[in-house]
Amino acid sequence: MTTHSATLREEIEEMIAVGELKPGQHLDETELATRFGVSRTPVRETLIQLASMGLVVIRPRRGAIVAELGPQQLVEMFEVMSELEATCGRLAARRMTPEEQQALLAAHQACQDARDAQEPDVYYYKNELFHEAIYAGSHNQFLIEQTRNLYRRLRPYRRLQLRVRDRLATSYHEHDGVVQAIVNGDGDLAEKLLREHVMIQGQRFSDLMSSLPRLRQDAA
Amino acid sequence: MTTHSATLREEIEEMIAVGELKPGQHLDETELATRFGVSRTPVRETLIQLASMGLVVIRPRRGAIVAELGPQQLVEMFEVMSELEATCGRLAARRMTPEEQQALLAAHQACQDARDAQEPDVYYYKNELFHEAIYAGSHNQFLIEQTRNLYRRLRPYRRLQLRVRDRLATSYHEHDGVVQAIVNGDGDLAEKLLREHVMIQGQRFSDLMSSLPRLRQDAA
């Protein structure tokens, strides 16, 4: 059995992730309550959870709005993201079991297939699995959780990410170096390569950030 | 003006930190409500926040208990802690302003004074300031926040930390290496030294973990 606010949290979180609720948008408790057919209480509890996760901001007596991250914050969060992933990679290089290495290679192969087929959507998905395979190899459940949390928090802004020309091929090539470093057990190299790999995405973000104001709901 | 649940959160968080509420202990909503002279509603909202922070665990229909971290989880969290601090150090080595370097040196000097005076309590406090000085040098507010969050989450278990023989002198010596690496701008070295410095504390934790069952309130 699950509680109302738990399901609500997932739903609203998804709505934020896909942009149905835009950064800066005011979240009316009663409106959400009626929309989901519940009372204000579980809605409030949901909003508090989302606030703790950083997805919304609650100002006392002034209600909740979808968190809007400024360029500065985004850069900082991406930097941390790259560090977390790099750490996963370094630990994975030292700790992966043969089975986990096999899984990583398989995920890598799947990326190659998607690249060859020139299917960005497929690649995007396989890419996630590839990174998950590295996370798993860190053998640190808490680290994995933290990394996933941050990833989810950045998701609302990810849909901005353009299908940059040749990004697929470049990405795959970077993956290749990471995989080799990991199977060779070279943690420092894996760390370095992953840090750069993720950071490059972050820099693309920087490029896009000038278009940020366009994204968010014009707050009153 | 601030809201009830905000002040409540700080109070309960502190109670958990100092061990007035022990890991595993059941948190009765009505009891807390009467104790603080408010209704259940703000208490519930507080508990939800604490749950999102990982300090308590809420199981549906079964209430909240103070989170109890197993040895495995503690080791994992300490590993992440060391990585976050190490990252702060690496960034600080590259980004610190001269003023921030001065502040770091001052904090380091304060540690030395405390060591010479053989005052563990003072050293403990000055040590915090020392690490904070490094955080600040990272120039990444989000990273600092994450690091502080984890630190706070580990606080309930920190009071276990023994005054190990010679730990003060060793700690100060380790700090010395870190400071030199940072002022020399050697990010990689600072990262490595800080990782080890924090991890050593974590290993002391491991040693103490056998005494863990004694700490937590015997859950029914």
Add this chain to the structure above:
DNA sequence: GTTCTTTTTTGTGTATACAAGAATATCTCG
């Protein structure tokens, strides 16, 4: 005396009611 079932009790989850602060609209006066 032990174990399984049934009943009671306790405590959580949700809904509703009320109070107070913030936003907004209206009105008055320059």
Add this chain to the structure above:
DNA sequence: CGAGATATTCTTGTATACACAAAAAAGAAC
């Protein structure tokens, strides 16, 4: 016609009430 003050409305924060599930206690069967 515009600016400031006041009143109204709206939304949030808190309290209370109720429903229902889970744990605890009591009772029955073996």
